[in-house]
Amino acid sequence: MEEGGATARPRRATGRLCSTCNQRKAALKRPKTLEQICRECFYSVFEDEIHNVIMDNNLFKPGERVAVAASGGKDSTVLAYVMSELNRRHNYGLDLFLLSVDEGITGYRDDSLETVKRNEIEYGLPLKVVSYKDLYGWTMDEIVKTIGLKNNCTFCGVFRRQALDRGAALLKADKLVTGHNADDIAETVLLNILRGDIARLSRCTFITTGEDGPIPRCKPFKYTYEKEIVMYAYFKKLDYFSTECIYSPNAYRGFAREFIKDLERMRPRAILDIIRSGENFRTATSTKMPEQGTCERCGYISSQKLCKACLLLEGLNRGLPKLGIGRARGTNGLNKRVEQRNLRSERTGSNIESKQCGTLDF
Ligand SMILES: Nc1ncnc2c1ncn2[C@@H]1O[C@H](COP(=O)(O)OP(=O)(O)OP(=O)(O)O)[C@@H](O)[C@H]1O
Incomplete structure (x- = not known):
């Protein structure tokens, strides 16, 4: 198990008092700020930060039907849990649903879908599953058999994006939320720079995208660190599936991910700063952008x-x-x-x- 990676156990704090409440013993060092903090205060700051992001960005309106894209992994499991907690606590007035895409990957997605089904019951959120087989006539197992491992992530990513929109339409959802976190966004900023993809670079930091499309999608975890999501899931004992996809030998993305983790180890703020750079990026008016x-x-x-x-x-x-x-x-x-x-x-x-x-x- 890699130290400090997404699956690492939280680093224990050393016998000090919590720097927030000054009463309870600190239980962990907060990855985002390196503060020594107790569990209760960690839960509060973690949830409050997400609530503030939701409010500051007007992500939802009362009465909206919101589909939580649920893969069964750590991010979307924590997202489903936190969304239902905040919805109740702050009276957002949202109708929440779980939406899963079954890509047809034996030994991976079938197992993670079992996790989502348990969460459906645990959190009391109705679940809709849409499959590649039904939508496209192909499972990822069949696609990989045909094309091999090379480029399979392209098929999977493109099909999933559309499958989520189609599933959300079936649920008559007003919004779709995904568990993309700050690390994912920083990584995508870097990858878009490395590819010179100006169009995507200029929109990959938007907290809401697709407002001109069928269903807007939002990222409430835009500023939430992956390590904190793992810690939250660990301390709250949430039921999530932690195996990597068996078809994802994506070396280039993996390299960007490792680079960001190295930067984070030296300076935790690096993740937020990369996102900020992406946000402040401006395209020259002469740059030709794709027409939708x-x-x-x-x-x-x-x-x-x-x-x-x-x-x-x-x-x-x-x-x-x-x-x-x-x-x-x-x-x-x-x-x-x-x-x-x-x-x-x-x-x-x-x-x-x-x-x-x-x-x-x-
Ligand atoms: N099969 C799926 N069904 C529904 N939503 C999905 C699926 N795969 C990915 N998503 C959504 O896209 C987000 C980012 O997916 P990604 O593949 O990057 O996984 P991840 O960072 O490991 O997230 P997670 O821990 O939730 O699996 C997820 O958090 C989830 O909201």
């Missing part, structure tokens, strides 16, 4: 004639799985060029995108 339209085939939002999910699906169904892999840089009509380039690489066996990468959109 709808997919000709499925009607889902897309900046191209066909959305990425339809392009990937067409590739799978035509036996040309590399068809939709790679990046169309935003301008209309590029779909065709990406398609032609990928068909060429399909024939020659080379691949234009050597790194595996899931979607960098939240």
